[in-house]
Amino acid sequence: MENIAFEALLALIDDLTDEQRATFIKVLDENKDFDKVATLLDNRILAKRECLYCKSSNVKKWGRQSGLQRMRCFDCGKSFNALTGTPLAHLRKKEEWIKMAAALKDGLTVKDTAEKCNSSISTAFRWRHRFLKAMKGDVAEHLEGITEADETYFLESHKGSRNIPRKSRKRGGKATKRGLSSEQIPVLIARDRTGGIVDAVLPDQSKKSIKVVLGGKISKENILCIDGGNALWGFACEGNIPCRVIPASKHVHERNPIFHIQNVNGYHSRLKNWMSPFNGVATKYLPNYLGWRRMLEKPKPVLTPVAWLQAAAKPARQ
Structure with a gap:
């Protein structure tokens, strides 16, 4: 001018x-x-x-x-x-992206995110999952040393779907059957002692499904700690991976202070407590929330809105 x-x-x-x-x-x-x-x-x-x-x-x-x-x-x-081939390509209102990244860092609800970003609720929801798409597949390339692995379960949810193959539940609801059933979606989480994480939603509880997730990320150089599940045990045996089965004893970690699965179980607890305020997450979006939580587990100094934006603007990994 x-x-x-x-x-x-x-x-x-x-x-x-x-x-x-x-x-x-x-x-x-x-x-x-x-x-x-x-x-x-x-x-x-x-x-x-x-x-x-x-x-x-x-x-x-x-x-x-x-x-x-x-x-x-x-x-x-x-x-x-810079956005070609990334989940953020063709999104508008770039002036609000830093606020969106800050909302993810703070774990805001969709409604609060919409207010923060001066957008509608539907736009805030769409932006949330576009930002999380690149983080979904950003897992550790390989796990090191002693590695703990265990499954956790989430209630199947068709939240947001127009056609639901059962009677709808209110705010997440409860399973109709006790214990594990087809209503429970298995999520495998493997974590080493350096904080490296590999997680995925499993189609079933089979050795083949676990091999798809952990194959190439755990090797003979690792020591795999598990709770004795057949699928994880079979995966370790097939790959000749050194394995420690941790029995469900209350004081087992006192007798074996090195080999335990407390880290991965603690991660399960943090993940479920963090997801509780969402009142049920649609199963189809569950991988995005796993990536979101994985990002929150990183060291606090790198969890700035700029870091979140940089992570979201990377090409999505499948």
Whole structure:
């Protein structure tokens, strides 16, 4: 803006009403948040300078689009920006993304998130799961040393579905059958002593399903601590993985202070207590919430809204 135009703008400020001044300040603040998000995303792609399609380094700036730096590859001819191929691609209102990241960090409900981000409840819900999509598959590449593994269970939920194959329950409800049944969805969680976590919703309680989740992440170099479940035991035997079966004795950890499953059981407890205020989570979204909780388990210094935004803007891993 030229100096003459800027001075004319300043002269008009004195004539603004209180309501107009508040609107003007709000617009300036939103632009500041937008610039913060755009700079954060642009810096990442400018530092790497690699084509997202053919991995060529022959890329150059190619204007701006939707407030983000656009890049063009002169080998394959395709253009892209920092959000290409990520769950956040094509989402609008980037000025509110830092607030959305802060809402995830604080574990806000959908209603509180909508108020924080100046959006509707449906938009806040959609944003939540777009932000969590990249975190869903962000598990440890491999687990180290002594590793604990155990299943926990969540009541099957069709929350939000139009067609429910049974009578609906209110606010999560209770299972119609006692103990384990087809109404309980198994979730496998494996955790090493360094804090590395691998988790997944299992289609069934079979050795094959566990091998899909833990195969390649646990090896003969590990010592696997389990509670004696047939599927986990069979997985360990098939892979020749050293295994310790921890009996369900009240004071077993006092006799064997190194080999126990208290860490993974503690994680189960924290996960369920944290999910309790959601009054039942739809089974189809359960992997997203596992990724959300996994992110919360990281060291506190890295749990800033910027860190959450950076995690959400990564390509989703299946």
